Amino acid sequence: MTIEKTTEKKDYYISTPIYYVNAQPHIGHAYTTIVADVLSRYRKLMGYETFFLTGTDEHGDKVKRAAEEKGISPKEYADEISGLFRALWPELKISNDYFIRTTDEDHIKVVQLILQKVYDAGDIYFESYGGLYCTGCERFYVERELVDGKCPDHEVKPEYIEESNYFFKMSKYQDWLIKHINDNPEFIRPKRYKNEILAFLREPLEDLCISRPKSRIDWGIELPFDEKYVTYVWFDALINYLTGVGFPDGDNFKKFWPVAEHLVAKDIIKPHGIYWPTMLKAAGIEPYQHLNVHGYWNVNESKMSKSLGNIVAPLSLKDKYGLDAFRYYLMREMVFGLDATFSEEGMVARINADLANDLGNLVSRSLSMATKYLGGTIPSPGGKGDPSDDRLISTAMRVLPQYTKLMDSLAFSKALAEIWDLVGECNRYIVENAPWELAKDEAKKGRLARVMYNILETLRFIGTLIIPFMPDVAEEILTMIGVRADFSHKRLDELMSWGGLPIGAQVMPASQLFPRVDPVDVDKSEALVKDSEKVVEEAQSVSVVKVEEETQTVSAKEAVAVVDKKRWWRWGKKQKTELPLGGLITYDEFKRLDMRLGVVTNAVAVPKSNKLLKLTVNIGEERTVVAGIGKHYSPDELVGKRVVLLANLEPAKLMGIESQGMVLAVVDDEGGLALVTIEKELLPGSRLS
């Protein structure tokens, strides 16, 4: 069985959200964009013409204020952050066809064009209203949200102000939208998110406020029908999907808009599932075809490589282990639509098991045998076929339709599992036929040739199927087995018939595609895992914690209150837990680390642990600290040492003992460890700066 020949020409348009320029790129952005890339490459492989759009969103007060702080213009600030995204995508081998910025001239024109159109159609109206406004939050409050009549975040009384704004008559399209979703069951997928949207639509929709007076915010796109206002978020941002593909009269728009699909994370399904289709309807434009919604990566930082608190940011793992391994892990680990856990430990497990042991070793042993037994030349399949051949070939032919079916339904994880069935089958085939035995017997040369041919041909299948996921490795494998054709422009149905391997071509000598990785040193104590998860998260969102007993904690709420709550591409709490990529930090950020000179007054080994020591450290007060340094220091030699204690780290329980801080140390590549000490005898409790 071969996959269906695609005779008619097909098109495919996939978009990511445009990312807001107030945060650096992180794992969430990377995942969405990689998924879009996989889809785009997959469709190309299937013979589609594709258009793949990503970009940045650059208007809004948040950007303006951030720019002011840095003493530059909003545009300059946006240029800078937008540049970070642009620079990242090539590193992730993202094959986007266009990168849109909401500050682009053509985008501004398109937004105004559509606003005018909807306004002329009578779906935008002007209304005054009054309310209690907190300048700190930049939002209105209703009475019952206030605490003692004050803003719960800023603890100041909001003032009553009157304001007039423009509203989009979204409610008018509610019934149409419900019907559209019911008539097109795949409009929002997976189903759980469609249900969520429908549940929301059971309540009456309110109209959408789409403007801000320039007196309050001026970094935005001016309303075409009122120069005193700029448009607020929705029309500004969502319309990028039109501008990016050449609306109103570009060729790409005509070609690709009818097949448009969006890809978003679950936190922004409302703007995309409700606001956007109604906006399009009002503008007289056909809605998109599919809204594809994925879940969240929960970053399990306690299982990220860390030694004494040095957590590796998820994105940096692509450099550590290689881009294709990174892409593989993301696509294999997450079931599309559901949340998944990201951890370095998990990634290393996948790399070792799936990539190094299964696939990498298969390629290596195959090429090695081809070189040893056949002089590296792909043989013409001689000898007789037997049942094991049939089984291998039928597995390969079964995998194909499964693969396309699963890829079409966004089941990437299963599609990869399907490919790995073939990897496993090939490994079994090798054991069963033992080419090393056949090679010993001159009479079995023909059979050897057939067996080797089947193995290498299976590698060609595998190499081709992984093109969307691991473009570099796919190319490497195919090149190694002598497939030098420019496969990037071939269609799957042309590539995938058994026997396509060029006889007589030379294979390359075996090499390591994926080196094995030493498993990360992670303490598997459950207490540690559970507690430190929370600690890390909270430590990130708490801005000030004093050392003294009368600890004054600023709530996480306040710390993030400045974040514009309506910016829908904000990645929820991920933004808080995520570490920066390693860019510059401000002095204010540094100041948040309360590091003190401490003197170790007592040290004992923690029972049942081979590397944890329980230390008592004097920093003006006694702190109990659990440190994983038992392999490098004996308790005795520690007493009296002047160490550096990170004093405002949220306490964590390790092996049942509460650790109230972290002793700083250095670890080198060879596993050596040394505590940071202070060379002079200064007063304990003094602060490092």
Next chain:
RNA sequence: GGCGGUGUAGCUCAGAUGGUUAGAGCAUGCGGCUCAUAUCCGCAGUGUCCGGGGUUCAAUUCCCUGCACCGCCA
């Protein structure tokens, strides 16, 4: 506070329109092979399918409720 989601093997997670022994990978143990990256192949397990109630001949799967965690909204 309202709406929605999730809770399944040591770990990460699939799955069942209700029905014979509930699955995969990893980790663990034992056996085999030696072409290969100490890799590969075979075998072996283990589960109060979150707690409680209900519907049913039958529920882990449906309904109600409680708990925990997550998202959206206010």
